[in-house]
Amino acid sequence: xxxxxxxxxxxxxxxxxxxxxxxxxxxxxxxxxxxxxxxxxxxxxxxxxxxxxxxxxxxxxxxxxxxxxxxxxxxxxxxxxxxxxxxxxxxxxxxxxxxxxxxxxxxxxxxxxxxxxxxxxxxxxxxxxxxxxxxxxxxxxxxxxxx
Amino acid sequence: xxxxxxxxxxxxxxxxxxxxxxxxxxxxxxxxxxxxxxxxxxxxxxxxxxxxxxxxxxxxxxxxxxxxxxxxxxxxxxxxxxxxxxxxxxxxxxxxxxxxxxxxxxxxxxxxxxxxxxxxxxxxxxxxxxxxxxxxxxxxxxxxxxxxxxxxxxxxxxxxxxxxxxxxxxxxxxxxxxxxxxxxxxxxxxxxxxxxxxxxxxxxxxxxxxxxxxxxxxxxxxxxx
Numbered sequence: 001x002x003x004x005x006x007x008x009x010x011x012x013x014x015x016x017x018x019x020x021x022x023x024x025x026x027x028x029x030x031x032x033x034x035x036x037x038x039x040x041x042x043x044x045x046x047x048x049x050x051x052x053x054x055x056x057x058x059x060x061x062x063x064x065x066x067x068x069x070x071x072x073x074x075x076x077x078x079x080x081x082x083x084x085x086x087x088x089x090x091x092x093x094x095x096x097x098x099x100x101x102x103x104x105x106x107x108x109x110x111x112x113x114x115x116x117x118x119x120x121x122x123x124x125x126x127x128x129x130x131x132x133x134x135x136x137x138x139x140x141x142x143x144x145x146x147x
Numbered sequence: 148x149x150x151x152x153x154x155x156x157x158x159x160x161x162x163x164x165x166x167x168x169x170x171x172x173x174x175x176x177x178x179x180x181x182x183x184x185x186x187x188x189x190x191x192x193x194x195x196x197x198x199x200x201x202x203x204x205x206x207x208x209x210x211x212x213x214x215x216x217x218x219x220x221x222x223x224x225x226x227x228x229x230x231x232x233x234x235x236x237x238x239x240x241x242x243x244x245x246x247x248x249x250x251x252x253x254x255x256x257x258x259x260x261x262x263x264x265x266x267x268x269x270x271x272x273x274x275x276x277x278x279x280x281x282x283x284x285x286x287x288x289x290x291x292x293x294x295x296x297x298x299x300x301x302x303x304x305x306x307x308x309x310x311x312x313x314x315x316x317x318x319x320x321x322x323x324x325x326x327x328x329x330x331x332x333x334x335x336x337x338x339x340x341x342x343x344x345x346x347x348x349x350x351x352x353x354x355x356x357x358x359x360x361x362x363x364x365x366x367x368x369x370x371x372x
Contacts, residue, residue, distance in 0.1 A: 111238060
């Protein structure tokens, strides 16, 4: 199965590597050529230098491959709005079934999730994990926990 | 009217200035300008005072602070980033029910994305200048007059010179591309009402409506066949 990962930062590169280990045929897109080094030596998949909003780059990455269209696309550049646009282009224009978009801003994440975009918001996750961690702390005997 | 402008660069700031200018004859407009860059914001603040706010207009709380929930009559997304302009328009219209959004397109290659997301009208300086050049350069025998983007139609003008193979033919005999129609023919500065029996003459300007992308077929039929 083919997957396209847009944005080869800390998140994108590791998603690409994990999918590759799980047997996916992965193509990674990033604006910066240096980002390839994040994929480690001997990256077996493809790597394309370019901007994910550029239709030519998406085509080069095989987004409209007729023989074997990509089954999934992960959009994780460092710009929320860039990710929102690329995600919608993949979904609406190229009809990719599984498009997952990383957004850092919880407010925009909520809005676009309600509109049918599959959104992962690490900030919201961190907020709930951190507050859960605090509320589940065992208080010491001397401390009073606010009601 | 209440007009919210995102992006305080040349475009946004001058829009705000014009809308607020008493000379402009539109007294009573209320304008809020949002600018993200601190240095720009400070310059703008000395001119626009409370009418400019600092922040990223793609953040919901920034938009809300600027009164997006009222909602404004018009939101203008005039930042230098096309992705930001698209998101501002989507949020304004779909979350806050803004009836009219106008977007600036910085890179004409992104026009397709604006169209895909149903954001209209859009304004792109490069495309506008290109259209003006086409109008001036005689080699451009086919001129785009108007694009009806939502309807996926455009109106073009074709100059018929004496070498054009269609000169002397009636419209019915031309194999126009599918869906293309001749609306009118300008002859000696007059618009002629045309039907299938109308005969084209050198010097005519044909105005036709057709789908974008069919220009070459039309050119072939009128000028090259």
